Amino acid sequence: MTLVWRHLLRPLCLVTSAPRILEMRPFLSLGASWTSVTKLSLHTRPRMPPCDFTPERYQSLGYNRVLEIHKEHLSPVVTAYFQKPLLLHQGHMEWLFDAEGNRYLDFFSGIVTVSVGHCHPKVNAVAQKQLGRLWHTSTVFFHPPMHEYAEKLAALLPEPLKVIFLVNSGSEANELAMLMARAHSNNIDIISFRGAYHGCSPYTLGLTNVGTYKMELPGGTGCQPTMCPDVFRGPWGGSHCRDSPVQTIRKCSCAPDCCQAKDQYIEQFKDTLSTSVAKSIAGFFAEPIQGVNGVVQYPKGFLKEAFELVRARGGVCIADESKWRHERLWTVMCPSFHTFYFFPLEIAKSLAKRLQYFNTFGGNPMACAIGSAVLEVIKEENLQENSQEVGTYMLLKFAKLRDEFEIVGDVRGKGLMIGIEMVQDKMSRRPLPREEVNQIHEDCKHMGLLVGRGGIFSQTFRIAPSMCITKPEVDFATEVFRSALTQHMERRAK
The missing domain is CATH 3.90.1150.10 (Aspartate Aminotransferase, domain 1)
Incomplete structure (x- = not known):
């Protein structure tokens, strides 16, 4: 797979806006x-x-x-x-x-x-060392931190998740994933959940389905929302539906190995495929657990079955994993590619045939050295x-x-x-x-x-x-x- 990666910590690569101040009150004591x-x-x-x-x-x-x-x-x-x-x-x-x-x-x-x-002390030390060696060069030149980082990332996941794109933010990663899905499938329509958040850029606003982030202006085209399978707030779900030690207090009659809510939500997903998109689609975006919408968990087995339906329509499955930290999920989902780690080689080649993709700050030496240090800390500790x-x-x-x-x-x-x-x-x-x-x-x-x-x-x-x-x-x-x-x-x- 090819990776669209949001750098861990992302220092020196991103300037964020400070919050608007709602109240002006002086400090009690700055010298306290x-x-x-x-x-x-x-x-x-x-x-x-x-x-x-x-x-x-x-x-x-x-x-x-x-x-x-x-x-x-x-x-x-x-x-x-x-x-x-x-x-x-x-x-x-x-x-x-x-x-x-x-x-x-x-x-x-x-x-x-x-x-x-x-x-983190180890990450700080690596950042300071790299700062004295090389701050920045674009990807038209090679430098060891980028290649060392890529190798460490690729070693974390099984085939075919082995090809990596390094980018600067989740929105940029998702935009690239949308482009690659369409280039690979030769289709346009992409499905995402209601309540999904996949970015605030003009392109990804079509995927994002939280009203706060919507505008009256045109956004990304060819994006279709589908019902979010929320077992707490949605129409179906109960006390046996989540793959979790904590279940919703709603009652249901599901057996341990058969979730009726999952089946109902899958029928809704099929209805979207039958009515709102073309017979062949480009793909399906899903957060394995919705973040901005309040950490929404889906019924057991839903994503696996939904992904199979998408692949049958010629689409690819994109797991937007920018906020996900649970390794075992991969054994359940096996997505086609996701925007936090990797793409399959064949999908990367589909883009390369149509576009010479370039990223000025993706693969920045500082960010890559720090990313490698973070991976080492995760393992060592x-x-x-x-x-x-x-x-x-x-x-x-x-x-x-x-x-x-x-x-x-x-x-x-x-x-x-x-x-x-x-x-x-x-x-x-x-x-x-x-x-x-x-x-x-x-x-x-x-x-x-x-x-x-x-x-x-x-x-x-x-x-x-x-x-x-x-x-x-x-x-x-x-x-x-x-x-x-x-x-x-x-x-x-x-």
Whole structure:
């Protein structure tokens, strides 16, 4: 296969926009000594685990100056999570430090991208060494970091996943995957799930089916949505449908080896093939677990059967794996290619016949050297095993909160990718109003825990810590959630 790769950590290759500032308030003290956020928290304060790292003293721009620069020069799109957006200063492994001296447990990992932790010492050392040797050269020249990295990546997966394209972002990777699918199949139509997020570029907006990211302007053409097989919020699904130790609380009569919800969703998929696309199609995009839509898991066996239907129509199957960290998935799905690792050689050749593909920053020496170091750290520190063990432990801990609180409708996920969906009540499954979810989110931050958000109504908390996370830190995170939920229920009762 050919890889479309989003560089691990992607340093020096990407400049991201800072959040729009929603409130202008000065720092309490930029010269304050470093402290735990728990000292600033609410009336119930779980004890934050210790950290043996001491960050540098913050000596850069003042908060108000940051606000001024942002409002004058940076993107006006509102992306800030909190009423007072964080001004981050330094990171170490699973921890982040802001300019006021507060420490946070990072359970969102830079939107699920910081795999082995912030500023891992080995990764830092490799980056510094490469920085003194060669910063950048395009792929028209060879350099060892690119080839060493490619060889390590190719060794991770079986045939035919062996040919690699190095690119700069998930959107760019998915655009290239769309182009290659169409070049290989000589067809146009591509299917993706409702609730899918595959990028915000003009081309990939056709694949993305989350209303927040849609525009009134023309986007990618030839893309058709199909029903998302969501066993919690969709029309079918129940307590035996997921390949997971935690099931939805909805009841179903499925046998262990026969999922009726899967069969119903497959019929919907067949209906899309029969009515919305041509007889021959280019392909089908799917996140193995939907990320932006709130860590949505499909019924057991759905993707395998859907992929077979797509191949029968001449299409190729693209698993958008930019946020996926669970090795065992490959034994279940066997996709034609995916945008996080590799393409088959024959699909790569189909593109080469029509286009001399070139990427200025794909294969950057710095990014490739760092990517190789990250892969070495994952192996040396047994981080895949840690992800499975600690991830399962975390999933079960959060599932207990669902049993305790009526507003926690669903807990789902795999490995270190978990979603906690908030509802008004379990019976109706109506989303908890955004302003209430916002307050719970704020309370978690005040107690030192940073998590993400997702879902069509921003009703789902997205949990995705770095692979170095430990069980004591999971215990802290779940206690923070319990405290935030308790405080919310107290506010509701008043």
